[in-house]
Amino acid sequence: MGRIIQPKQLYTYDILCEDCNRLMERYPSLISTETIGYSVGERKIIAIKLGNGEDKIFISGAHHAREWLTTALLMDIIETYARVAVNTSNVEANRIKSILDECTFLFVPMVNPDGVTLVQKGEHDFEQKDLLIKWNNGSDDFSAWKANIRGVDLNRQYPADWETIQFDPGVQSCENFKGFSFLSEPESLAIFHFVQSQSIKIAAAYHSSGEEIFWKYKSENELEKWSKKIAMELADLTGYQLIYPGENPSGGGLTDWFISYYKRPSFTIEIAPYVGPNPVPLTYYDSIYIKNKNVPLLLAENRNP
Numbered sequence: 258m259g260r261i262i263q264p265k266q267l268y269t270y271d272i273l274c275e276d277c278n279r280l281m282e283r284y285p286s287l288i289s290t291e292t293i294g295y296s297v298g299e300r301k302i303i304a305i306k307l308g309n310g311e312d313k314i315f316i317s318g319a320h321h322a323r324e325w326l327t328t329a330l331l332m333d334i335i336e337t338y339a340r341v342a343v344n345t346s347n348v349e350a351n352r353i354k355s356i357l358d359e360c361t362f363l364f365v366p367m368v369n370p371d372g373v374t375l376v377q378k379g380e381h382d383f384e385q386k387d388l389l390i391k392w393n394n395g396s397d398d399f400s401a402w403k404a405n406i407r408g409v410d411l412n413r414q415y416p417a418d419w420e421t422i423q424f425d426p427g428v429q430s431c432e433n434f435k436g437f438s439f440l441s442e443p444e445s446l447a448i449f450h451f452v453q454s455q456s457i458k459i460a461a462a463y464h465s466s467g468e469e470i471f472w473k474y475k476s477e478n479e480l481e482k483w484s485k486k487i488a489m490e491l492a493d494l495t496g497y498q499l500i501y502p503g504e505n506p507s508g509g510g511l512t513d514w515f516i517s518y519y520k521r522p523s524f525t526i527e528i529a530p531y532v533g534p535n536p537v538p539l540t541y542y543d544s545i546y547i548k549n550k551n552v553p554l555l556l557a558e559n560r561n562p
């Protein structure tokens with residue numbers, strides 16, 4: 258059987274929904290899905306569970322609208338693990354099978370389905386067209402949009418030093434507006450409640466671009482050591498650069514909140530060379546996939562200190 262996931266295309270919300278159903282049908286013993294909330298535009302926020310183990314690993318993609326290639330990447334990795342675990346027997350398959358026995362990966366590949374749809378299809382599907390153009394600095398080219406459909410940056414919504422987030426425009430915008438209160442948006446709130454409902458060992462949030470890994474936030478002592486060890490392994494695997502934050506890192510990100518609230522490792526992984534405020538070109542995909550396909554396995558293997 259051919260592969261279900263075709264990542265090198267304009268990977269839309271509709272394709273995501275259909276692919277989730279097809280993956281569940283083909284791999285019922287390993288894959289299930291759950292709708293953990295709805296976006297402002299009433300699109301589903303879908304969590305995909307892969308594996309049958311006790312230990313939970315949480316991985317999200319596409320908080321930022323223009324970064325939708327992270328959705329395609331995560332879907333491709335999910336299919337690869339299921340396919341190898343079910344169909345293959347070799348060293349790689351044994352590694353994956355043993356991890357899927359002990360762990361369950363919780364993937365939310367598209368946190369911001371409205372924003373992704375705006376970037377990919379323009380404003381036509383949305384009611385508040387004039388406002389969207391205003392928040393997009395007067396332009397009807399939405400290819401650089403990062404926020405959700407209410408002009409709030411979903412990765413500046415989490416309760417980790419939210420009050421003191423830097424470079425906040427103070428009003429709705431295509432990027433960087435932290436919202437009028439933390440967790441004001443249904444998408445970030447859905448992630449927050451879902452994470453709180455699970456006992457998660459380790460987390461990663463996929464973004465593009467910059468080929469960078471944020472790993473520290475304000476962690477100290479044993480947590481900093483543990484996080485740094487994993488971060489260095491991730492850097493070895495991907496070739497991405499580790500980012501050392503300054504004295505007062507700006508908060509509000511999912512990774513910032515997870516590290517400071519749970520005192521466990523979490524990583525923000527930026528997948529592609531810096532391409533300016535644009536979606537990552539599909540021509541980068543193959544090398545991104547090769548660099549990242551073992552990242553979830555590495556996280557799982559480091560889920561305990």
Ligand SMILES: [Zn+2]
Nearest residue numbers: 321324464465
């Ligand atoms: Zn991002």
